[in-house]
Amino acid sequence: MTMNILFYILAAVMIVATLLAITEKHPVHAIVYLVTSFFAMAGIFYLLCAPLVAMFEVIIYAGAVMVLFMFVIMMLDLGHPEEAQRPAFITWLVPLILTSLVLSSVVSAAVFRTFPGGSNVEITARAFATVLFGRYGVAIEIISMQLLFAVVGALYLGRKGGGK
Amino acid sequence: MTPDLILIAVTAAKIAIVLFAILTLAAYLVFAERRVLGWIQDRKGPNRVGPFGLLQPLADLIKLLTKEDFRPPAGDKWLFYLAPAMAAIPAIMTFAIIPFGAPVTLFGTEIAMQVIDLNVGLLLFMALSSIAVYGVALGGWASNSKYALLGSIRGLAQLISYELSMGLSLVPIIMLARSLKLSEIVNAQSGCWFIVYQPLAFLIFLISILAECKRIPFDLPEAEGELVAGFHTEYSGMRFGLFFVGEYINIIVLGGLATTFFLGGWHGPVLPPVVWFTMKTLSFAFFFIWLRGTAPRLRYDQLMQLGWKVLTPLALVNILVTAWWLVLKG
Amino acid sequence: MTIFTDIKAILLGLWTTWKHMLRRPVTIQYPEEKRQPSPRYRARIVLTRDPDGGERCVACYLCSAACPVDCISMQSGERENGRRFAVWFRINFSRCIFCGLCAEACPTLAIQMTPDYEICKRDIMDLLYEKEDLLIDGCGKDESYNFYQHAGIGVAQRRGEGAEEKAPVDVRGLVP
């Protein structure tokens, strides 16, 4: 019961914050809304017995990615973003189509399929790690190789007199 | 009463006690810092208000509360108002996961001396400390002042960099304790403190938390010689006070965490556990103050080099060595 | 290895501050403990008298002219015997910077500085010291100095009675 109430509150916060993040003109405000939405999402993950995912959501998305975005925005002179024009309707068209596709599939899935009820067993760090590094070990290796490439590339671009 | 209600009541009581203790401690840490810095500089420090100046924090509070609450008109109003809270609240919240004493049995139920014992306690600490960056960043940005902006950009870069080495230095601890739960980390140290196995990790963690609380020698975000007061230049009155107290709460919390991770938490002979925990935590606070009276400020490039080129690689090597050691030990 | 020298430097600094922590503070707790400044300390200004009890000041305006912040003002007058004096003499201590130039300029050593540094008033107008407030009953630092013994011939004493003054030559006499 309490869980349900908490879930609806968090879900409402998340949807409202995400909408505001999309419609807000000022990038810094948008980031603050987005971080709020991430927090609500982390709360929902926690309710779903996945505390590890909840924490990673906050550490990685709210704590690292958004901070880097903010860093870049603060370094740039944006002028007056509040006075910017909203995009014309035609530019909304493609996102609208995509959104409606996603929404309709979600709704149809919710209507036509039954899901096994969420288990109340908490996913521990150990279980998570066993699956991640056991079953999906190869995927992890590939992703880490990719990250290594990215690091090497960044080093190459960032070295003194580099990037030419 | 149902067990649920009892649980809620006990937790609420614990929260109240911890909040009260931590706020009082933070206020007196400010006072202690001024006294100790005074001694270091052959002065006496504040000793006028009350016996030995013990009422000084109260006088400071009254002063801060009665000052004008100024807001730069060109700044961002709501973010400016919000930022001090964003800086202080994560620090206070982190204390919820720290076990500050051995569990006691009261009326037949065991009560953990810890507000909440999360399964992912250590990760919660990482999450909250990564959130604390927003207070610094938004506060400086919303002030619409070049000093504040420079301070907050420095703060951002510094906090992100040192969070990395802080997190990596904790991985060996997780490997040794085989848990992310703070109570289990403490229990794993009942025989031997982790500082014995992991002196290097302790050193890295210590330097990183110094940078995380923006203390000398890592006080570049508020370097008063160059940036007036850094990210809180434009703040006054109680909003400044919140930033200020937040910094000291951060010192206590990070000292408590260092105690939990490396110095065996509340374990200790003879004295009651809570006393041991407090003593260890306060010794960290004392060390921070002592270092403030000693060290000069780093240059910005030195700060970045120390973080990225020394501490992070060292922490990685440390993880590797610990892993090999654990594997060979079987 | 620079890292060892760095670590040594930090430890040395910590050791130094530790020693200072245990040292006795040098603080003087002011209102309770007071420091006795040296006699040459430059604080509250006084006007002194010569050993005979007469006012030393001859109202020559030299101090007023020397004062960089123009805080001395006076009005000169002359007594029947030809001795000059200040009718009124005023120092505005709210402007005075205690530089001591007035004391140096004074030819009669009348204006002098004392070690009394506690001149605070709630009302700034109280810092306006008049001649009555400034004039003291002693000679100050140079007890034996008497200006009119050296200068002002024939003003305060008859001719030939000054300290370094020879008796006037008797132009009518034959003795050299």
Ligand code: SF4
């Ligand atoms: S105090 Fe000295 S300098 Fe000033 S007017 Fe008198 S004699 Fe002249």
Ligand code: SF4
């Ligand atoms: S001490 Fe200096 S400032 Fe003061 S009255 Fe004398 S000359 Fe003027």
